[in-house]
Amino acid sequence: MTLKASTRILIAGLAMSLFTLAQAETPNIEPGQWEYETRMTVEAGFPVPEQTDTHSDCVTAEDIAQADTFMGDMDMDECDVTREEMRRDGANYEMVCQVDGMTMNMTMDMTFMGDRSEALIVSNAETPMGPMKSTIEMTGRRVGECN
Numbered sequence: 001m002t003l004k005a006s007t008r009i010l011i012a013g014l015a016m017s018l019f020t021l022a023q024a025e026t027p028n029i030e031p032g033q034w035e036y037e038t039r040m041t042v043e044a045g046f047p048v049p050e051q052t053d054t055h056s057d058c059v060t061a062e063d064i065a066q067a068d069t070f071m072g073d074m075d076m077d078e079c080d081v082t083r084e085e086m087r088r089d090g091a092n093y094e095m096v097c098q099v100d101g102m103t104m105n106m107t108m109d110m111t112f113m114g115d116r117s118e119a120l121i122v123s124n125a126e127t128p129m130g131p132m133k134s135t136i137e138m139t140g141r142r143v144g145e146c147n
Contacts, residue, residue, distance in 0.1 A: 028088050028112040031061045033147060036140045044132040058146035079106075089113070102127055115142040 035056045042048035079097040090111040097104045104125040111118045117140040125132050 026088070027064060028114050029059065029064055029117065030115050030142050031059055031064060031146075032115075032142045033057075033144050034059050034117075034140050035143045036138060038136060038138045040134055040136045042132060042134045044127075045130040048132075056143070060146065097123075099125075116140065 033056060035054065038053045040051045042050075078099060079095045081093055081095045083092075083094040085092040090109070092110070093106075093108040095106050095108070097106060102125050104123045106121055106123040108119065108121045117138075119136075119138040119140075121134075121136040121138075123134050123136075125134075
């Protein structure tokens with residue numbers, strides 16, 4: 001699994017939690033330009049180099065109010081949520097996803113702190129090359145107004 005595929009799942013999970021939170025209460029996320037740093041490590045029977053990524057995105061008040069706009073092109077049909085806990089300050093999930101023909105069990109813990117956010121995703125999959133565990137750490141921070 002690539003960092004890009006993992007990031008898509010993380011963003012989908014974040015979007016799903018934001019959508020559900022938006023129905024109950026506003027997530028503790030300040031609108032503005034956000035910068036996200038993602039680091040993925042993999043434990044497997046074969047060497048997989050650590051992957052990192054940094055990207056930015058404009059998050060508007062409308063995005064937060066209608067949080068399903070965070071979904072982008074992610075097809076949530078790939079995942080079945082088996083447990084969810086949502087709060088203004090974060091969300092926790094367990095899900096089973098079908099990605100690239102593999103079944104992946106994932107846990108996702110997210111924290112929203114106004115101008116910062118953190119997420120940790122741990123996934124376990126049985127791949128054609130053996131078991132694989134990936135850990136994704138994502139931090140976000142508001143860096144200013146949208147460009």
